[in-house]
Amino acid sequence: MKKVYFIGIGGIGMSALARYFKFKGCDVAGYDKTPSELTAELEKEGIHVHYEDRPELLPAPGEDTLIIYTPAIPAELGELVKAMNGGYRIVKRSRALGEITRGQRCLAVSGTHGKTTTSTLLSHIFTQSGEGCSAFLGGISRNYGTNLLMHERNTVVVEADEFDRSFLQLYPEIAVVTAVDADHLDIYGDYEHVVEAFRNFVSQVSGTVIAKKGTPIRPCDTPAKLYTYHYNDPEADFCALNPHPDECGNFIYDLKHPGGVLRGIHLGAPGWVNAENSVAAAAMALVYGLDGEAVKAAIGTFKGVKRRLEVHVNSPRLSYVDDYAHHPKELSSAISSMRDMFPGRKLTAIFQPHLYTRTRDFAPEFAKALSAVDKLILLDIYPAREEPIPGVTSEIIFRDVTAPEKVLLRKEELMDYLEKEELDVLATFGAGNVDRFVEPITKMLENRL
Numbered sequence: 028m029k030k031v032y033f034i035g036i037g038g039i040g041m042s043a044l045a046r047y048f049k050f051k052g053c054d055v056a057g058y059d060k061t062p063s064e065l066t067a068e069l070e071k072e073g074i075h076v077h078y079e080d081r082p083e084l085l086p087a088p089g090e091d092t093l094i095i096y097t098p099a100i101p102a103e104l105g106e107l108v109k110a111m112n113g114g115y116r117i118v119k120r121s122r123a124l125g126e127i128t129r130g131q132r133c134l135a136v137s138g139t140h141g142k143t144t145t146s147t148l149l150s151h152i153f154t155q156s157g158e159g160c161s162a163f164l165g166g167i168s169r170n171y172g173t174n175l176l177m178h179e180r181n182t183v184v185v186e187a188d189e190f191d192r193s194f195l196q197l198y199p200e201i202a203v204v205t206a207v208d209a210d211h212l213d214i215y216g217d218y219e220h221v222v223e224a225f226r227n228f229v230s231q232v233s234g235t236v237i238a239k240k241g242t243p244i245r246p247c248d249t250p251a252k253l254y255t256y257h258y259n260d261p262e263a264d265f266c267a268l269n270p271h272p273d274e275c276g277n278f279i280y281d282l283k284h285p286g287g288v289l290r291g292i293h294l295g296a297p298g299w300v301n302a303e304n305s306v307a308a309a310a311m312a313l314v315y316g317l318d319g320e321a322v323k324a325a326i327g328t329f330k331g332v333k334r335r336l337e338v339h340v341n342s343p344r345l346s347y348v349d350d351y352a353h354h355p356k357e358l359s360s361a362i363s364s365m366r367d368m369f370p371g372r373k374l375t376a377i378f379q380p381h382l383y384t385r386t387r388d389f390a391p392e393f394a395k396a397l398s399a400v401d402k403l404i405l406l407d408i409y410p411a412r413e414e415p416i417p418g419v420t421s422e423i424i425f426r427d428v429t430a431p432e433k434v435l436l437r438k439e440e441l442m443d444y445l446e447k448e449e450l451d452v453l454a455t456f457g458a459g460n461v462d463r464f465v466e467p468i469t470k471m472l473e474n475r476l
Contacts, residue, residue: 028093030086033057034106035097036076037066039174040120040188043163044095045074046175047127058084058106061460065167082109092116095123098191099412121188124163125196128183134160134311135197137187137228138205138239139221140357141304144296145205147332148308150176150184155325156317160184166351169330169337190214192224198231201314202251203307204238208356213384213413237265237310254285256310258303265310267292270302276368278302282309282323289319296331297338298364305329334462336364339469340476346372346452347472349465353381353458355392361456362399369452376400377441377464379457380408380424383416387423394427400454402432406441409459442467 031048035041036057042065049055049072056075059066066076077084082105086092094110094117101107110117118126136146143165150162151170162176165186176184187194187202190211207225209218222243229236229249238244240255240263257263259270267280268288276297282289294305305326312322331337340347346369352361358378365374378397380386386393386408397403405425425435436444441464445453455461455468 028053029091030054030089031093031095032086032110033095034104034110035059035100036069036074037061037063038097038099038120039065039165039167040124040163040186041095041097042066042069043175044120044123044127045069046072046173047163047177049074050175050177054086056084056086080105082106085109085113085115088114088116090116093118093123095120101412119191119193121191121193121196124185124193125198127163128185128197128199130181131161132182133197133199133201134182134184134315135187135194135199135202135232136184136205136307136311137189137194137202137225139189139208139210140352140354140360141205141300141307142186142188142203143351144301144304144332144335145203145307146184146186148305148326148329149311151329152308152312152317152322152325153182153184154178155328156312156321158182158317164332166332166335169333170328187228189221189224189228194228195224195231197228198233200232200234201311202229202232202236203256203311204229204236204242204244205304205307206239206356207242207244208354209388210354210385212388213382235314237307237314239307254310254314256306258299258306265306265313267302267306270299272297272299272367276364278305282306284310284313286313286319289323292323293327295327295329296336297368298336298361299367300360300364301331301336336361336368339465340472342476345450345472345475347454347468348452349455349462351458352456353385355389355396358393358396358456359399361454362396365452365454366399373401373451375402375404375448375450375453377404377406377453377455377461379406379438379455379459379461380421381458382411383408383413383419386421387416387419390423391427393424394429397424398429400430403428403430403434404441404444405433405435406438406457406461409457409461411459438464442471445471
């Protein structure tokens with residue numbers, strides 16, 4: 028390829044592919060609906076990005092031109108219509124990633140939550156140990172400031188996304204399954220089809236599958252060797268023994284594995300949920316053949332992933348954490364982790380629901396998860412790729428929340444509301460554009476210190 032054009036270039040997975048093709052010397056450009064910090068970084072790296080639907084900006088079709096699109100793009104978008112009907116070679120993001128990983132030692136991290144932190148930590152372990160790997164990540168590594176790592180070694184770490192059954196384009200040597208929960212029901216219809224897709228995914232793994240204990244992955248589902256892992260269940264093949272937080276909420280534990288016990292692991296990022304993800308990443312690294320002490324040392328220097336329990340302000344009287352959680356299970360895990368990090372303090376959570384379908388399908392579960400905070404500030408639904416569904420608003424979550432305090436706001440009202448609010452520990456949660464508030468909230472809170 029000489030020219031690669033992206034429709035939806037600002038997505039986290041799409042931007043990693045754009046950086047990859049730029050690294051390979053291609054002429055890379057693309058469209059996205061909205062400017063963001065990520066698209067600004069791409070532009071700084073020499074990738075042209077525009078924000079209006081302009082089909083005339085597509086390169087001319089030819090054997091040296093490839094169009095890559097994300098299924099999150101509306102089918103009626105003019106650029107996509109032209110690409111589909113204009114004689115172009117055009118593939119989905121998942122197909123492009125699958126082709127890139129063919130012929131490499133592919134280490135894939137799948138799961139309805141936990142995969143971004145686990146894959147980012149795994150790539151950090153490989154990098155810090157000196158083994159090296161390339162990596163396509165679903166978040167921005169705080170160690171490296173990017174979602175793409177490149178290395179000459181024929182080993183690649185990828186986040187295996189279940190959305191649109193994308194992960195079925197991958198044929199890994201080693202794979203982790205972090206969770207199999209009901210999600211993306213607009214794609215799958217019901218939980219049984221989610222399970223079926225994950226079982227199909229592990230059937231494509233050639234070497235080893237490491238599944239979280241309790242997930243519906245069975246030995247008969249895969250030709251690979253099947254291990255289990257868990258945060259603290261000693262019956263799992265890999266687990267954390269005696270996990271406990273230090274004064275900053277970073278967990279210390281001994282790792283039980285089939286070859287023995289790796290003692291004194293001290294995770295560099297806070298929260299028990301990150302400790303659980305580190306067990307999965309360590310399991311993959313050890314199965315691959317990396318040295319245990321090198322794995323332990325790398326886990327200790329891991330800084331985490333942007334928007335995954337990312338601490339922006341931290342003092343005894345005022346703290347602020349931002350997290351990508353947008354599924355009830357993710358919210359429960361993040362809130363529980365923050366209770367460990369800030370024991371005895373008042374937790375105020377701002378949550379922006381993501382997608383009308385997800386809100387409709389999981390409203391009671393969202394309400395239950397959010398009831399665990401001391402005060403909830405609930406925003407309007409972020410629609411992303413979806414049209415409104417009659418009767419589906421944030422109110423169907425809000426009415427069942429039993430937190431001691433709760434308020435329903437439009438996002439335009441948020442900053443004025445927070446200016447007047449007495450705060451102790453504040454958290455923002457969501458996969459929409461709630462991240463646009465991180466910088467102004469951080470500045471506002473720093474001015475109070």
